[in-house]
Structure formats: structure tokens, C-alpha cells
Amino acid sequence: MPSNEAKIADSALRCLSRWGAGKTTVDDIARQAGLSRATVYRCFPGGRDAIIDSAINLELTRFFETLESIADSSEELGEFLAKAMHSAWCFVSGHETIQFLLSNEPESVVTHLAFEGLEGLIAISREHLSRYLDRWLDPRTGDELAEWCTRIVVSYSVCPTEHFDVTDLRAVERFVSVFVLPGVKSRSLSELSVEVPINGNEKS
Secondary structure, eight states: OOOHHHHHHHHHHHHHHHHOTTTOOHHHHHHHHTOOHHHHHHHOTTOHHHHHHHHHHHHHHHHHHHHHHHHHHOSSHHHHHHHHHHHHHHHHHTOHHHHHHHHHOHHHHHHHHTSTTHHHHHHHHHHHHHHHHTTTBOHHHHHHHHHHHHHHHHHHHHSOOTTOOTTOHHHHHHHIIIIIHHHHHTSOGGGBSSOOBSSSSOBO
16 A cells, blocks of 8 residues: 555646646645645645655656666667667656646746756666666766766657657667767776677677
8 A cells, every 4th residue: 555655646646637736736635645634744744845846756766667677678778778768758758747737837847857856857867777877887977878868858858859759769769879879989988887889780
């Protein structure tokens, strides 16, 4: 059975996808969770903003946990990056709450993902991706790559383009091969723990 904190966070997401960030209240979240307002405030003394932050972090943690199977099945760094970034974009494009907010309150998404919230998102990405990237890269390079990929994913999520279909795995694979991996390869080979494939045949 989920904890009250998780139940409240999930309820906040459902409320946000129904009414948006501007109209969702603590009372709405409490009703959706089937808990009293007092219980909600005991779990989140910071109120609505603290609940929303918790909901975002919970969803991010859930997403990064799904990357474990991708990492386990990937033989090369490029394969993992393409599948992970594609998975992230599909997650965003199929997420009811995010899409509702992007359509109706884009400023709320930008605030949490592109401005003051971006550093927190990058920190979470580094924490979770490090255990996957360590298989191919030294910690410093892995941290930088995690930040780089996070910024790219956020950018195309908030400001999509008709020239790049982020939900097309083949398109993402090409993007990673042409624009991401060469940046990794340019780092000194002494900083890499293994060879980095640029495509299916060529190795650094």
C-alpha cells in the first residue's frame, strides 16, 4: 500500500491534469487522496508547492527506474543514450499532466523544467544516470553527459520542432550518433573507461 506522501503526490498529478496548477488547491488534493486537509499538511507542511515538487520528483524517480532494463539490454553507450532519450521524450509526450499543462499553462512547466527547476532536475538526472553511465564512462564525463542530455531532452520537450520527431527511435538514434556521441568522443581518451562507438562499426 502506498504511503500517504505517495498517495498525495499521485493525487496532485491527477488534480493538475484536470484543473491545472493555477486552480488546484490543497483541499482538491486532499479530497482526491481521500485524506483530511490536516493529514496533507502534516505530510507536507510547505503546502501546495511542496506537494507539487514532491509529485514531480516522484514521477522523475519512476521514470529513471525504467531505464534500468534499457541499460541492461544495451551493449554500447550510443544504444543506451538513444533508447533512454527516446524513452524520456515518449514519457513526456504521453504524460497526461505534462501535456495538459503544456497546452493550458506552459509557464508552469517552464518554471519547473527550464528555469529555477532545471538545476534540481539535472541533479536528479546525475544521481540516477550515474549508475548506468559508469558502465561506459568515468564519473566526471558521465556527470557532464547526464547534464547535457537532460538539457537537450528538456529543450525539445518544451519547444518541439517539426524537423525532429523525438518519438521516432530511428530519428533519435541518428541524432545521438551525429550530435551527441562526437562530443563525448572529443574528450580525452584517458577520461573514458571504454571505447565510445560513433556508429555500429567505427570505434574511437
